[in-house]
Amino acid sequence: MTLPTVDFLVVSALLFAIGAVGVMVRKNPLIMFMAIELMWNAVNLSLVAFARQFQAISGHIFVFVVVVAAAAEVAIGLIIIVLVFRHRDQADVDTLNAMKG
Amino acid sequence: MNLPLIVPPQVAFSLISPDLALLVTSVVILAVALFLAPEQGIRWLAWLAAAGILVAAGSDVILLLGSQLPATTFSGSLVMDPLAEVLDLVILAAALLAVLLAANRPEASPDYLALTLWSAIGMMVLVSAHDLIVLFLAVEVLSLPLYILCAFRPDRPTSLEAAVKYFLLGAFSSGFLLYGLALLFGVSGGTNLTQVAAALATVGSASLFGHGAIGTALIAEVGIGLVVVGLGFKLAAVPFHQWVPDVYEGAPTSVVTFMSVGTKVAAFGVLARLVDTVFVGSAVDWQGLLSALAVATILAGAVLAIPQQNFKRLLGYSGILNAGYLVAVLVVGSQAATAAGVYFLVTYALMNLGAFAVISAVSGGEMEGVMIRRYRGLFYQQPWTAVAMAVFLLSLASIPPLAGFFGKLFILQALISGHQLVLALTVVAGTAITLIVYGRPLLAMFSPPDPDSPPLPKMPMAVATAIGCLAVAVVAVGLVPGAIVGLVHGVSQIGPLSGISGR
Numbered sequence: 001m002t003l004p005t006v007d008f009l010v011v012s013a014l015l016f017a018i019g020a021v022g023v024m025v026r027k028n029p030l031i032m033f034m035a036i037e038l039m040w041n042a043v044n045l046s047l048v049a050f051a052r053q054f055q056a057i058s059g060h061i062f063v064f065v066v067v068v069a070a071a072a073e074v075a076i077g078l079i080i081i082v083l084v085f086r087h088r089d090q091a092d093v094d095t096l097n098a099m100k101g
Numbered sequence: 102m103n104l105p106l107i108v109p110p111q112v113a114f115s116l117i118s119p120d121l122a123l124l125v126t127s128v129v130i131l132a133v134a135l136f137l138a139p140e141q142g143i144r145w146l147a148w149l150a151a152a153g154i155l156v157a158a159g160s161d162v163i164l165l166l167g168s169q170l171p172a173t174t175f176s177g178s179l180v181m182d183p184l185a186e187v188l189d190l191v192i193l194a195a196a197l198l199a200v201l202l203a204a205n206r207p208e209a210s211p212d213y214l215a216l217t218l219w220s221a222i223g224m225m226v227l228v229s230a231h232d233l234i235v236l237f238l239a240v241e242v243l244s245l246p247l248y249i250l251c252a253f254r255p256d257r258p259t260s261l262e263a264a265v266k267y268f269l270l271g272a273f274s275s276g277f278l279l280y281g282l283a284l285l286f287g288v289s290g291g292t293n294l295t296q297v298a299a300a301l302a303t304v305g306s307a308s309l310f311g312h313g314a315i316g317t318a319l320i321a322e323v324g325i326g327l328v329v330v331g332l333g334f335k336l337a338a339v340p341f342h343q344w345v346p347d348v349y350e351g352a353p354t355s356v357v358t359f360m361s362v363g364t365k366v367a368a369f370g371v372l373a374r375l376v377d378t379v380f381v382g383s384a385v386d387w388q389g390l391l392s393a394l395a396v397a398t399i400l401a402g403a404v405l406a407i408p409q410q411n412f413k414r415l416l417g418y419s420g421i422l423n424a425g426y427l428v429a430v431l432v433v434g435s436q437a438a439t440a441a442g443v444y445f446l447v448t449y450a451l452m453n454l455g456a457f458a459v460i461s462a463v464s465g466g467e468m469e470g471v472m473i474r475r476y477r478g479l480f481y482q483q484p485w486t487a488v489a490m491a492v493f494l495l496s497l498a499s500i501p502p503l504a505g506f507f508g509k510l511f512i513l514q515a516l517i518s519g520h521q522l523v524l525a526l527t528v529v530a531g532t533a534i535t536l537i538v539y540g541r542p543l544l545a546m547f548s549p550p551d552p553d554s555p556p557l558p559k560m561p562m563a564v565a566t567a568i569g570c571l572a573v574a575v576v577a578v579g580l581v582p583g584a585i586v587g588l589v590h591g592v593s594q595i596g597p598l599s600g601i602s603g604r
Contacts, residue, residue: 009287016280023273032269039276046283054290062234062292066279069241073272076248080268083252084261093269096262099347 008049015042027092029081033074040070110176116169117179119157119189120222126153127218134211143211147204150214151197154221158193161186177293178232180374185229187443188370191450192228192363196221198454199359201563202461208253208353216246217359224363228370231378233282233292236371240278240335243367244271247360251352257468263351270334270344278331284324288317294378301383321385328375329390336368336424339398346409349417354464354471357413358457361420362450369427369446373439381434391432396527398425403534412460412542413471416453419497419538422531423449429528430512433519441515445508448496448578452505455493455571458564459486465558473542478550482557487546489572496575498539499532504578 015038022035044063051059088095114121130146137146164170164186171182199217203209223243230236248271252264286292289300304317334341349357380387402422409415423445430442463479463486464470480487496505509532516525 016276019276020273023269029265029269033272036269036272036276039273040279043276043279043283046280047286050283050287050290053287056290058234058292059286062237062283062286065234065238069238072241072245073275076245077268077272080248080252080261080264083255084265093265096265098259098262099350 005049005053009046012042012046012049015039015045027094029085029093032093033077033081037070037074040066108176110178111174113172113174116164116172116174116181118160118164119193120225122153122157122160123218123222123225126150126156127215129153130211130214130218143209144204146211146214147200147209150200150218153218154193154197154200158190158197161189161193165190173231175235177295178235179226179229180231181229184370184373184439184443185225188228188366188446189225191366191447192221192224194450195359195362195366195454198458198567199355201567202355202358202458203353204563205561206353206355206466207256208355213250213253216250217356220244220246220250220359221363224367227367228374230371230374231294233286233294233297237279237282239367239371240275240331243364244275244335247271247356247364250356250360251348253356254353257351259351259468260353261351263348266344267348267352274331274334274341276331277327277334281324281327281329281331284320284327288321288324294374298379298382301379301385304384318385321383325380325383325385325387326390329372329387329394332368332372333394333428335364336372336427337365337421338394338424338428339401339421342398342401342421345421346414346417349413349420350411350471354413354457354461354466358454358461361416361457362453365420365424365427366446366450369431369442372428372431373442376431376434377436377439388432388434391428392521392524395425395429395432395524398422398428399527399531400425403531403538406538407534410473411471412473412476415473415538415542416456416460419535420453422535423453425531426509426512426528429521429524430515432521432524433515435515435519438515438519441511444511448504448508448575451571451574451578452493452496452503455489455568455575456497458568458571459490459493462486462560462564462568463557473545475554476542476545477548477554479546479557481550483560486560486568489568490546491543492572492575494539494543496579498535502579504575504582506579507582 019035019039019042022038023032026032026035044066047059047063047066051057051063084096126149130149133149134146164181165183169181170186171180173180196217200214203213220243223239223241223246226235227239227243230239248264248268251267252261254260285297288304289297291297301321304321330341337345349361352360399422402418402425406415406418406422409418426445427442430438430445460471463475469475479490492503496503499506499509509528513525513528516528
């Protein structure tokens with residue numbers, strides 16, 4: 001039995017919303033970054049569902065490109081976050097308030 | 102599941118020669134750096150990077166003057182047309198100035214030069230992108246090096262704070278852009294913009310994949326909205342602008358110089374291409390969203406710029422304001438309007454690059470040096486620097502007969518001929534408010550100096566030359582506005598690529 005494409009799209013939209021809310025309510029940059037990754041992977045689910053619907057290989061290639069870009073993003077993001085909080089007691093974006101206005 | 106065979110694309114290497122020049126230069130820089138002791142020879146590597154950028158600009162000009170354009174390559178996923186090539190030249194100018202400014206600074210290193218070149222490649226690919234996958238990849242290629250470049254002064258807490266803020270908000274907005282692109286793919290079943298445009302032209306009340314509740318028109322509308330949100334972040338449009346002032350203040354000045362112009366050019370280029378090839382012919386309302394974005398961006402940018410004490414923050418809000426003008430002109434959706442936007446972008450790049458070059462030279466890398474109070478009496482210490490800065494600020498405030506005035510004039514013409522009177526009035530209001538914004542540092546420069554202010558750092562020859570050239574260009578373009586109108590007129594030939602098919 002195959003599930004209809006729209007079901008995948010609904011799950012994908014829910015995952016994307018959970019990720020977006022997670023970014024907005026959490027204060028720890030690592031958790032925020034995990035929530036962002038959830039958003040990206042929710043989109044991947046949509047892309048694969050569309051690609052299956054259309055029998056289009058371009059959708060699968062899109063997913064591979066997104067996965068590679070996400071890996072690069074993780075490498076860079078973790079470096080920056082670790083660098084910042086090496087000299088701080090706690091990892092909390094609310095303490096990043098040297099600049100305002 | 103049967104998947105079709107992948108056909109290798111035909112590639113016209115001459116069309117991507119500017120990008121290849123930057124790529125080769127960056128690899129050579131990293132390879133040569135292996136054999137140099139640290140702190141040694143960075144001047145030579147900076148000159149090497151500048152030479153590579155000039156070669157790329159030269160091949161850009163050859164393409165512009167030649168008869169190859171417009172053309173597509175990589176199976177129609179990249180478009181090389183006058184729009185892309187003119188914007189490429191602006192991006193290369195920003196990269197060149199960033200390299201010159203960084204040469205004498207602590208942030209100068211082989212990595213810095215290579216990352217700047219890679220980000221420039223991403224921007225140049227983005228303005229040529231004609232495929233959803235290439236579009237997304239180019240946005241990432243331009244953003245990832247910028248995240249690192251913002252953190253290039255780890256000795257300063259503000260540099261790292263800027264990097265974290267830029268990175269988290271950048272990745273967050275990339276998620277929205279990606280979801281938008283995925284929905285456009287879902288409506289059209291193909292990633293090439295030609296396919297997307299064809300699908301969006303026919304969306305109606307038909308439901309998606311035979312499911313009653315979800316219409317294709319709704320999916321297309323949400324997709325376009327999410328794409329505009331994602332690109333609005335890169336363009337620094339309100340309400341996606343919160344990162345701009347902090348990143349402008351915290352990141353090294355040479356990096357801000359590059360990104361302030363480069364990301365704006367790249368985001369405008371891709372939005373203009375989407376509007377011209379996809380949005381205009383679509384059966385979806387896209388103008389309301391862009392109009393609201395433009396009005397909010399112009400008014401918020403202008404008002405928030407008034408109380409700023411830090412010159413880099415002030416120019417950050419000024420960048421938001423100018424992004425608003427660019428979004429406004431896109432609402433018209435005609436090729437003449439796009440040409441007006443490109444003209445405005447060229448003049449904005451000249452005066453903005455000039456202003457940041459002066460800030461970099463006056464501050465000498467000190468945090469205190471970027472405060473506006475530091476500019477008190479600049480005219481009595483370095484008269485020519487003050488005069489050049491006055492030219493840039495007056496041009497930003499659209500005082501005739503400088504370049505900025507004509508950029509604004511063409512935008513107003515495009516808005517009025519496109520019957521966007523509300524937007525035209527907002528542009529006029531924003532311009533009026535900026536007289537206060539740019540007037541304050543202007544008055545400070547020509548008022549008597551503080552007796553106990555420290556002496557200004559000596560300006561490197563290359564930076565002084567660059568500032569002089571930019572100031573002369575701002576005046577010359579203002580006195581002879583026709584000089585680049587001809588160039589920009591060629592840009593208005595873009596359109597829905599009637600002559601060439603996106604195979």
